[in-house]
Every structure is written in C-alpha cells, then in structure tokens.
Amino acid sequence: MPASEPQPVTTPLTRAAIFLVLTVDAGGESTVREVLADVPGMARAIGFRNVEAALxxxxGIGSAAYDRVLGGARPAGLHPFAEIRGPRHHAPATPGDLFFHIKAEQQDLCFELASRLTRRLRGAATIVDEVHGFRYFDRRDLLGFVDGTENPVGVAVDRALLxxxxxxxxxxxxxxxxxKYLHDVDAWNAMAVEEQEAAIGREKLSDIELPDExxxxxxxxALTSIEDADGTELQILRDNMPFGSLTGAPGGTGEYGTYFIGYTRDPAVIERMLRNMFLGDPPGTTDRLLEVSxxxxGALFYVPTVDQLEG
Ligand code: HEM
Known part of the structure; x- marks a missing residue:
C-alpha cells in the first residue's frame, strides 16, 4: 500500500481530456502553491455536479519548478526531460513547470475545471501549450489503430505507476x-494497410497482435515492449488522446495528431522506450511510426501524492 493517497493516475480512459502545460512566472510561486493545494477540492466540487462523467x-510539477513551488527533499527520479537527437528523428525538450491532465466523459466538465484553474493562475503562471483531446471511435488514434490495448490492468497498474x-x-x-506528436496522415494513408499493420505490430480492424515474424x-x-534484466516486462500506463484542428497550421493544412502521455514509477522506463523509438534497437532500426509522426x-513531471499537494 502506498504511504499516502495517490492522485487519480489510474482512472480509466475517458471520452474527453484537456492537457495544459504552464510555466511559473517569477514571483508567482506562492499563488501557484495555493492553487495546486485546491485542485483536488475543485475537481471534486465540479465533478460532483455530474458524477457519472468521472471528472x-x-x-504534475517539473524539475525546476519543484524547488520553487514545493521545496524540500526531491523525488529521486525528477529531472528535466532529456531531448533525443538521432540521425533521423528528434524528440525535443520543451518548457514546462506545471502540467494538468484533466479528463472526463464530457468536455464541458474538463473545460469548466481548466478555465477556473487558469483564471486563478492568471499573473502567476503562463499557459505554454493547451491541447483538447477527444476519443476517436473505438479508442483509435488518428492513424486508425486502437491505442491503449496493452496498458497494465489490475494489480499491475499500481506496481507500474506508483x-x-x-x-x-x-x-x-x-x-x-x-x-505532442503531429501526424502526416496523407503519407500514412498512402501506405497499404498490411504495411501499416506491420509498422504497428497489430491488425488494424480487429486490434489483434501480429505474430512477431x-x-x-x-x-x-516491438520497440516499446521492454523487460528488465530478470525478464520481467516493464509497463507504463498510456492515456494517449487524438487532438486536432483543420485550419490551425500555415496553409490551412491543420495540426492534428496524438498527445502521448505515459505514467510510470520510474522515468528511466519511458526514457528507454523513447531511445528505442528515436535511436533504434538495434541502433538505426527506428520506430516506423516516426516516419509519419x-x-x-517533450516534458517530464513528478506527480505528487494528494497529501503532498494539499500540504
Ligand atoms: C502500443 C500508438 C507513442 C509506448 C501502441 C499501440 C498503438 C500506439 C496503436 C498498439 C496498441 C496498444 O497496446 O496500445 C502510438 C502513437 C504514438 C505512440 C500513435 C505517437 C505518435 C508512444 C510513445 C511510447 C509508447 C512515445 C513510449 C515512450 C507504447 C507501449 C505500447 C504501445 C509501451 C504497448 C506495447 C506492447 O506491450 O505491445 N502505441 N504510440 N507509444 N505504445 Fe505507443
């Protein structure tokens, strides 16, 4: 049993989500501290108006902001997200002091909480990225594949996350x-479905895993299925969501893709998956997904317990 109550990191995937990344303004630390302490209560109050929607x-708190906002001893795994620059692919590190992962079965509840939080943070923190995610049919990404199938379940969840x-x-x-990944959907759709399936490792329509060969x-x-030295599978919990706008980007070609979000008890697990994807395993055999994504x-945050947050 964890020593104190975790935040709701293990709640099921929902139909809607808002992902907010903010930086803390100079002098904004004490306001941020107060607002963070109120987040569980605000989510409870807004969510209680429609409990079925599971708000x-x-x-999450980034490495530099941790000392400014919470202070004291630091969690062992907290450090800035390390960019990965390979010969073919690049995983950038971008600014982020605070992260809010707001999710519910209905977008109105997400919007209500997001807007109240950011109103209270005005003058103390600045939004640097805002993404509104949505469920796409039967939990598919915008490449048309079901996303989230191999997430841990049951007792494996706490073991992987906390x-x-x-x-x-x-x-x-x-x-x-x-x-945040942007997709070249035209290039993807130009590929034969069998080729797409081989690139993901699962059948597109049925979502059944392909044999390794x-x-x-x-x-x-294949690149993201990893084990420790004893052969035990190392799992993470993904809460990925499609997002998109059709006219946002220059030329009106739109900006749409997959918001990757992975929870773990040890950032080294996700960092190893990322190295496999971006540098290849064996080196040079990079992730086929990255040819269209x-x-x-890119940012890494510590997720405090509720007690730490309410401090
Ligand atoms: C599996 C999509 C990025 C880790 C999958 C699957 C899909 C998918 C369709 C197969 C179904 C499933 O088990 O969920 C995507 C897309 C991404 C993305 C569209 C962004 C462009 C990432 C990243 C990581 C990751 C950045 C980790 C750093 C995993 C893991 C699995 C998986 C661990 C399960 C592997 C297994 O055990 O079979 N992803 N993914 N994904 N993905 Fe991703």
Missing part, C-alpha cells in the same frame, strides 16, 4: 512524460 485532474519503497518519502507519487523491423510495439513537445 479527474492530475497535477513510487514505492525505492523512494519511501515519495511513495504513492508517480511521474508523467508528455509529448509478421512485425516489421522497427515495429512500434513528429514530436513537437
């Missing part, structure tokens, strides 16, 4: 990595 909000005895002062906390070198699921943001 939840997880707060800090334990390895860092006892922070037991019940977690870490979250986010990256049918997966392409650099298949996404460009990472435009």
């Amino acid at each position: 939840s909000c997880v707060v 800090v334990g005895d390895e860092d006892p002062d922070f037991a019940g906390g977690s870490y979250v990595v986010i990256q 049918q997966k392409a070198p650099g298949a996404h699921t 460009t990472a435009t943001t």
Whole structure:
C-alpha cells in the first residue's frame, strides 16, 4: 500500500481530456502553491455536479519548478526531460513547470475545471501549450489503430505507476512524460494497410497482435515492449488522446495528431522506450511510426501524492 493517497493516475480512459502545460512566472510561486493545494477540492466540487462523467485532474510539477513551488527533499527520479537527437528523428525538450491532465466523459466538465484553474493562475503562471483531446471511435488514434490495448490492468497498474519503497518519502507519487506528436496522415494513408499493420505490430480492424515474424523491423510495439534484466516486462500506463484542428497550421493544412502521455514509477522506463523509438534497437532500426509522426513537445513531471499537494 502506498504511504499516502495517490492522485487519480489510474482512472480509466475517458471520452474527453484537456492537457495544459504552464510555466511559473517569477514571483508567482506562492499563488501557484495555493492553487495546486485546491485542485483536488475543485475537481471534486465540479465533478460532483455530474458524477457519472468521472471528472479527474492530475497535477504534475517539473524539475525546476519543484524547488520553487514545493521545496524540500526531491523525488529521486525528477529531472528535466532529456531531448533525443538521432540521425533521423528528434524528440525535443520543451518548457514546462506545471502540467494538468484533466479528463472526463464530457468536455464541458474538463473545460469548466481548466478555465477556473487558469483564471486563478492568471499573473502567476503562463499557459505554454493547451491541447483538447477527444476519443476517436473505438479508442483509435488518428492513424486508425486502437491505442491503449496493452496498458497494465489490475494489480499491475499500481506496481507500474506508483513510487514505492525505492523512494519511501515519495511513495504513492508517480511521474508523467508528455509529448505532442503531429501526424502526416496523407503519407500514412498512402501506405497499404498490411504495411501499416506491420509498422504497428497489430491488425488494424480487429486490434489483434501480429505474430512477431509478421512485425516489421522497427515495429512500434516491438520497440516499446521492454523487460528488465530478470525478464520481467516493464509497463507504463498510456492515456494517449487524438487532438486536432483543420485550419490551425500555415496553409490551412491543420495540426492534428496524438498527445502521448505515459505514467510510470520510474522515468528511466519511458526514457528507454523513447531511445528505442528515436535511436533504434538495434541502433538505426527506428520506430516506423516516426516516419509519419513528429514530436513537437517533450516534458517530464513528478506527480505528487494528494497529501503532498494539499500540504
Ligand atoms: C502500443 C500508438 C507513442 C509506448 C501502441 C499501440 C498503438 C500506439 C496503436 C498498439 C496498441 C496498444 O497496446 O496500445 C502510438 C502513437 C504514438 C505512440 C500513435 C505517437 C505518435 C508512444 C510513445 C511510447 C509508447 C512515445 C513510449 C515512450 C507504447 C507501449 C505500447 C504501445 C509501451 C504497448 C506495447 C506492447 O506491450 O505491445 N502505441 N504510440 N507509444 N505504445 Fe505507443
């Protein structure tokens, strides 16, 4: 059992989400501290008006902001997101002091909480990225594949997500990595479905996993299925969401893709998956997904326990 109550990191995927990344303004630290302490209560009050919609909000704090806003001892795994620059692909590190992962079955509840939080943070923190995610049919990404199938379930969830005895002062906390990916859907759709399936490692319509020999070198699921030295699978919890606008980008070609969000008890697990994807495993065999997906943001946050947040 975790020493103190975790934030709602293990709640099921929902139909809607808002992802907000903010930087803390100079002098804004004490206001931010007060607002963060109120987040669980605000989410409870707004969510209670429609309990069926399962509103939840997880707060993450970046490495530099941790000392400014919370102070004291630091969680062992907290550090800035390290960019990865390979010969073919680049995972950039972008600014982020605070992260709000707001999700519910209805977008109105997400919007209500997001707007109230950011109103209270006005003058103390600045929004640097805002993404509104939506469920796409039967939990598909905009490339048309079901996304989230191999997430851990049951007791494996807490084991994969929550800090334990390895860092006892922070037991019940977690870490979250986010990256905003834009897709070249035209290039993807020009590929034969069989080629897409080999690149992902699963059948497109049925979502059934392909036998290993049918997966392409650099298949996404092959590069992200990793084990520790004892052969135990290392799992993370992904809460990815499609997002998009049709006219936002120059030329009106739109900006749409996948908001990657992965929770883990140990950031090294996600960092290893990212190295496999961006540098390749073996080196050079990079993720086929990256040929049609460009990472435009990247940040790592510690997810305090509720007690730490309400401090
Ligand atoms: C599996 C899509 C980025 C980690 C999958 C699957 C899809 C998918 C369709 C197969 C179904 C499933 O098990 O969920 C995407 C897209 C991404 C993306 C569209 C962004 C362009 C990432 C990143 C990571 C990651 C950045 C980790 C750093 C995983 C893992 C699995 C997975 C661990 C399960 C592998 C297995 O055990 O079979 N992803 N993904 N994904 N993805 Fe991603």
